[in-house]
Amino acid sequence: MNGPRDAADRARKALLDWSRRRPPAQPRPDGEPLYVMVTIDTEISMGGALKDHSVQPIGPDVRIWGRLPDGTWGIECFMDTFEAFGVRGVFFYEPFAKNIVGEAAIADAARAIVARGHSVELHVHPEFKMNLEAVRRGEMEKPSALLHSYDADAQRAYIAEGAADLERWTGVRPIAFRSGGFASDEVATDACAAEGIPIDSSYNVWAVANGVSPFELTPKLNDVAMLANGVLEVPTTNLFTRGPKRGMRPFELSSLNAAEMIAAVDEMYELGMRVCCTLTHSFRLIRTTNQVRFRVVTYRDLPLERWKTSLPPPPAEPRYPSPPAWTAVTRMALQAIKDRGVV
Ligand SMILES: [Zn+2]
Secondary structure, three states: OOOOOHHHHHHHHHHHHHHHOOOOOOOHHHOOOOOOEEEEEEOOOOOOOOOOOOOEEEOOOHHOOEEEEEEEHHHHHHHHHHOOOOOOOOEEEEEHHHHHHHHHHHHHHHHHHHOOOOEEEEEOOHOOOOHHHHHOOOOOOOOOOOHOOOOOHHHHHHHHHHHHHHHHHHOOOOEEEEEEHHEEEEEEEEHHHHHHOOEEOOOOOHHHOOOOOOOOOOOOOOOOOOOOOOOOOOOOOEEEOOOOOOOOEEEEEOOOOOHHHHHHHHHHHHOOOOOEEEEEHHHHOOOOOOOOOOOOOOOOOOHHHHHEEEEOOEEEEEOOOOHHHHHHHHHHHHHHHHHHOOO
């Protein structure tokens, strides 16, 4: 319990305890804990394949399994992490990619998630229901990526087909739905009701405020609500970040740091909220850059022989790295707390 990690955790806790907002604690609704969900939109990418015909879509191998030469950074990495903490993740799984990369590969990954005891729920990107070659040849129009742009019957057909696919592949029927890009509204929740899917998780007040999602719910939602059609809406949680670039943003795991997330969850608990629904993507842990920038070595690994003949003379002025100001502020604050014997 005395490692550097533990010290950092305690320092962060001390900083948060000192600085975070502390709303008067509300009684917990129904005496329940705050339910926290980690949801992962799991999908392929067209990768520019429609614009550039020499490019292929980026399929499940990279975008879902995250297989790269330096490691595996996709769904297994998420599941390993969840299991290390004894929790389960939710994978909002996009089945219409079967039209782009073939059904077998898409079905395999969905099955693998359920086989390890995690949840597969339905995520729909309607634009994937296409014949890529036909679109490239100009024989077929690229389908709209916005679910709300389809009529009610077409939306229901998408949800029905997607749910049936997932059930056929995994043996488990999805009970929750999230539209691709949050591009849906009340009409899709009616389709969920008609298809026996009791939960919609497409509402995101940030997406509504930015014109991405046409949901017209009043009041705005940032916690669970029962819709008039009997569907439970579980919105993506939004929070207000402070400091530079402050403002409302979704609880997207890759755009917040651990301290912000911990403070947000604690505050939601005290505010008496019921569900914290966080969000990320199956490809977020993939390192697409910096793979060859650094290598941890010993003195013995230095290219001594080559440098004997190739090393240029030192520059007249040495160069110095200069991290941004906030990192220094953080260091000073941590140091001040340590000096007071808190950690
Ligand atoms: Zn998506």
